[in-house]
Amino acid sequence: MKNTTKVTEAGRQYATAYDAHYTTKDMHQAFVLYGRLIAEHPATPEAEYSRSQIQNIVKAVVPKQKIADALAKLALAHFEQDVLPEVN
Helix, strand or coil: CCCCCCCCHHHHHHHHHHHHHHHCCCHHHHHHHHHHHHHHCCCCHHHHHHHHHHHHHHHHHCCHHHHHHHHHHHHHHHHHCCCCCCCC
16 A cells, blocks of 8 residues: 655654654754744644644743743733633
8 A cells, every 4th residue: 555645844844843852852942843833834733733742841841830830920911901711
């Protein structure tokens, strides 16, 4: 059986970011590459995977309390702007 899977630009970018993340273990470079992929191809499955990978990197390198503090500040900023939360 012939493999007819078409590799997209988003797929190539994801593979590069994933390699930086898991093969060379360059978290900073992987973070940048995942972010670039999201910016350039926001509606692709690879962008969704990249969002998850960014969360994984944040959890790996940022202390839990700093994440909690940043999330609390973000929520307060939205409350102060009277921004209603999105309901999914």
